[in-house]
Amino acid sequence: MDNYNLVEALVSHMSDIDEKQLLLYAQMANLVNLILQLPNIDIKEIAENFSKFACNAHTICDSELRSLGTGLYPVISIINHSCLPNAVLVFEGRLAVVRAVQHIPKDSEVSISYVETAASTITRQKTLKEQYLFTCTCVRCNKLGQYDDIQESAILEGYRCRDNGCSGFLLRESDEKGFVCQQCGLIRNKEEIRKIASDIKALSDKALKCSSSGNLQEAIVLYKNIEKLQKEVCHPFSIILMRTREKLLEILMQLEEWKEALAICRLTIPVYERVYPGFHPLLGLQYYSCGKLEWLLGETDDAIKSFTKAVDILRITHGTSTPFMKELLMKLEEARAEASFKLSSREDSYITL
Numbered sequence: 035m036d037n038y039n040l041v042e043a044l045v046s047h048m049s050d051i052d053e054k055q056l057l058l059y060a061q062m063a064n065l066v067n068l069i070l071q072l073p074n075i076d077i078k079e080i081a082e083n084f085s086k087f088a089c090n091a092h093t094i095c096d097s098e099l100r101s102l103g104t105g106l107y108p109v110i111s112i113i114n115h116s117c118l119p120n121a122v123l124v125f126e127g128r129l130a131v132v133r134a135v136q137h138i139p140k141d142s143e144v145s146i147s148y149v150e151t152a153a154s155t156i157t158r159q160k161t162l163k164e165q166y167l168f169t170c171t172c173v174r175c176n177k178l179g180q181y182d183d184i185q186e187s188a189i190l191e192g193y194r195c196r197d198n199g200c201s202g203f204l205l206r207e208s209d210e211k212g213f214v215c216q217q218c219g220l221i222r223n224k225e226e227i228r229k230i231a232s233d234i235k236a237l238s239d240k241a242l243k244c245s246s247s248g249n250l251q252e253a254i255v256l257y258k259n260i261e262k263l264q265k266e267v268c269h270p271f272s273i274i275l276m277r278t279r280e281k282l283l284e285i286l287m288q289l290e291e292w293k294e295a296l297a298i299c300r301l302t303i304p305v306y307e308r309v310y311p312g313f314h315p316l317l318g319l320q321y322y323s324c325g326k327l328e329w330l331l332g333e334t335d336d337a338i339k340s341f342t343k344a345v346d347i348l349r350i351t352h353g354t355s356t357p358f359m360k361e362l363l364m365k366l367e368e369a370r371a372e373a374s375f376k377l378s379s380r381e382d383s384y385i386t387l
């Protein structure tokens with residue numbers, strides 16, 4: 035590396051990590067020493083670099099945010115985290131690009147998110163503390179414990195009301211026997227929820243085994259059953275239900291079950307809009323998937339709407355000059371051309387009649 039002095043300046047948190055982790059880094063450093071056999075090697079420095087890597091490295095993704103590996107970008111590592119960031123980090127090949135997703139006033143700090151933002155405050159804070167060793171005090175985290183934050187967490191990771199027509203969220207009853215809907219007051223029995231949760235767990239274990247062993251047909255059946263059970267217990271805007279649908283979508287796409295895939299993709303959109311608001315790349319990409327499925331299935335007008343929404347977001351997060359964006363813009367143009375061709379053929383047939 036030409037600019038090792040930048041690595042030297044990175045935060046390592048060596049004094050904050052626990053003994054078990056320290057020992058692991060020391061063992062890894064010894065292994066490096068054994069392999070390299072260099073004279074004057076500083077084992078402590080190598081151990082410290084492992085620690086630096088853990089809290090400064092970024093996941094390198096392709097344009098569709100599929101993970102490709104991990105890399106240390108010392109200049110990008112200057113950027114702090116926020117759960118409501120004003121910028122995103124994307125990769126163009128190996129090149130790391132930070133793009134603003136909102137107006138950033140002069141002299142204010144640029145922030146990106148180190149973690150999945152679609153999670154409750156407690157979950158986000160736990161991940162940040164464990165991996166990056168700090169307590170986040172961003173605008174979202176500062177609401178921890180306030181009614182809005184409790185409501186948001188209960189919607190994202192909690193349970194739904196027993197009445198299917200009610201969109202309320204549930205909180206634990208003071209005597210811990212069940213959960214009370216904060217909208218209609220209905221009580222949901224703890225045992226009923228526990229039973230469904232344990233059925234979901236058993237099915238999830240099986241589904242995971244099936245999908246990793248390539249038994250996709252069986253996996254689909256199991257994920258559909260999981261989705262059915264989760265719909266009974268999870269709030270309609272639950273991210274747990276959303277993750278199951280993402281898994282279903284992924285397998286349906288692999289099996290080329292386009293119609294069912296589109297139905298599932300459409301179900302995820304309102305949840306994505308809620309949990310990835312503004313110019314979030316994941317929302318843009320979900321619109322893009324939706325558009326591709328609609329176009330494939332001949333639903334050209336809907337495809338144009340979805341591609342347009344994808345372009346509106348992804349031109350901000352991904353720029354407009356990458357091959358990925360050029361392909362999306364071309365698809366939008368082709369869909370528009372197809373729609374006008376369909377329209378003119380319809381008009382021609384009216385004239386003939």
Ligand SMILES: C[S@@+](CC[C@H](N)C(=O)[O-])C[C@H]1O[C@@H](n2cnc3c(N)ncnc32)[C@H](O)[C@@H]1O
Binds near residue numbers: 044113167
């Ligand atoms: C990639 S570095 C960011 C740059 C770092 N602040 C520095 O000065 O070198 C990640 C580390 O920065 C600190 N950090 C990042 N975001 C933070 C935030 N929102 N609040 C407090 N500390 C933060 C944490 O110590 C974290 O482990």
